[in-house]
Amino acid sequence: MFGLEAVELARIQFAFTIAFHIMFPAFTIGLASYLAVLEGLWLLTGRAPFRNLARYWSKIFALTFGMGVVSGVVMSYQFGTNWSRLSDIAGPVLGPLLSYEVLTAFFLEAGFLGIMLFGWNRVGKRLHFFATCMVAVGTLISAFWILSANSWMHTPQGHAMVDGRFVPVDWFEIVFNPSFPYRLAHMVLAAYLTTAFIVGAVGAWHLLRDRRDEPARIMFSMAMWMAALVAPIQIVAGDLHGLNTLKYQPAKVAAMEGHWETQKGAPLILFGWPDMKREETRWAIEIPKLGSLILTHEWDGEIKGLKSWAKEDRPNPAIVFWSFRIMVASGLFMMLVGALSLWLRWRKRLYDGRLFHRLCVLSGPIGLVAILAGWITTEVGRQPWVVYGLLRTRDAVSPIPAATVGTSLILFVVVYAFVFGAGIYYLLKLMRAAVPVVAHAPESSARMRPMAAAPPADNMPAAPSPEKRP
């Protein structure tokens, strides 16, 4: 179908569904923690803006989380539907890890989500806060298990091969495989940064309308602190991840950097076009020696080039080289924004810098861009392997005709475009509305009105009125 084979269609379908899926937890992991922080601050200080912010972001969380759940269910079944050979061969290792994800994370999130979203009036303040914390913890535990499983596919260990199938030998080694700590840290930090920039964008948006909007100031400030502190840490985490990848997946690094020849003291190729046919990176703009310095932390470190591997063992450098660059550029940009926010804060102009606010609004999705680019880098960079060095992707696919996979692919694209398109539209609608300024609320269900009660941001200024204290 479309001149593509079943395995290529299956890969495209997996890539498409997981790219959509990852955007939701990328936001909700950080957002769940942010909700716990907001609610905790409210309990500690009693200040109404914290509670109002918690309610505001809670609605956005509910919508995003729901989309994450339904797109996630697709992933858990797609291993079996489209990658049945992978499931048979590696199921004994991957299956238990995913089961633990369901048992320790999904149930925890789902179990307490109802109370968190709907139980404001039904349980005490402390119990509700506990529920919020459990949801936040659930999202992090979920990241733990799924990244452990995915990392094992990149740096497998702790197993034996019996009759061509993986058999677990040491679960500690399987779970804590060599790349896992780095990938876990890198992804969790990425999730927090993604949330910081989305919250920052929403805060900036409302500040542009009214710079005295107190909840907007609070959330903008919090977001900018996150950006300023976490972006540099993420760069370091990324660097350490790179060192680990060089050790265990050198072909991926060669593709990421566009190096074809093995060399010591390799240059940093900033831009260029890696050409698989000609086995060279064309129109390369290089900085001498910097490549080895960054990748090995030594001026004369050796970097293997793609030509060290047989052609069928090389990942596609054109894709991986550019996705990597996009990710790094996004990361550096985030660090820059964080630094700018610190400078503005020092000059006491954080809430007045309109140009900066506009920049922040436009930068809202930057975390998502970085995450997608990063995942493309790591997963396309793992090819042609599905379990690195041990099982090829083309040997892992289900014995289903191309037309069948092509049909399901089309269905996914159409449904996702419609459903998640609508979801994003509703999300943006929620974000456009200002945080309602509600005085210390009577414990009534009047607060529980859906979005219809929030003043439309266009015709009512979000000017805070003095809060009535009881």
Add this chain to the structure above:
Amino acid sequence: MSFDLPLVWAAIIAFGIIMYVVLDGFDLGIGILFPLVRGPEDRDAMMNSVAPVWDGNETWMVLGGAALFGAFPLAYALLLSALYMPLIVMLLALIFRGVAFEFRFKAKRSRFLWDWSFAFGSILTAFAQGISLGAFIQGIAVTNRQYAGGPFDWLTPFSLCIGLGLVAGYATLGCGWLILKTEGELQRRCFKLMLPLAAILLLFIALASLWTPLLNARISARWFSMPNLLYLAPVPILVAVAAFLLWRSIVNRRDAQPFLLALALFLLGYAGLAISLWPFIVPPSVTIWDAAAPSASQSFMLVGMLILIPVILAYTVYSYWVFRGKVRGGYHE
């Protein structure tokens, strides 16, 4: 540890499946009933009765899949690739059903779109699950640990019949749940619907019970030989008893009994299935021992399950208890 791990795991997976069927059964049932209830407040009440718990309910299906993946990877691989089309349809339908919970309350002019999404998603999910069940009962062609059939083997009159039966079954569960959780006019409406729905369900149970042995000599022998017939007779007898009690509970306007008795019917039907199919996890040729993962996988998972399932059940029960009582007005936010 010399007990039969695959046997223990078969029991756990069976438990997981029935938990899913029962919990998401009534969630989906509510969606299936949507077209029959028009009033917007009634529809709000219907959704609110499950809004805080539907996600946890659906998670049992994710557990079923993941546990199958880890404990019986060959079965996971064979079943999911053999039932490709109905499962893809189910996954897409679940998306429509799931997002409706959130989108419906955000939409004003386009609320009808998400009503339709909720109903359509629920009906199609139930139908696809039923078809998958029917195809499963009929058997899966396997050669060399891979699915050896065509892309449409699952599509037969039998599987379509089971599909319709499951739609009726979930609708009955959903109706019972609403009797429990609503009051006034909506509850009266549900009492009126419950009887015909239960009747349709019983019809399908009877149909499936008679048709399944016809498909498969082994199943027929299991049920109709002596002394099996004596040992297994309680199952259809209990179905008849439950059906009678269900009718009485509807006539007498009991709050909780209709739901519980509909549940009992489901459990009995499930037991019947298990009896028919034992010990094949991929009928007709792959047993639970054939498909089992190495003991290192099954024992690692078992530890977690034994510790965590009670914990999960505890906070699930707690969550239901927090939202106990009749649905009054909307509390969606």
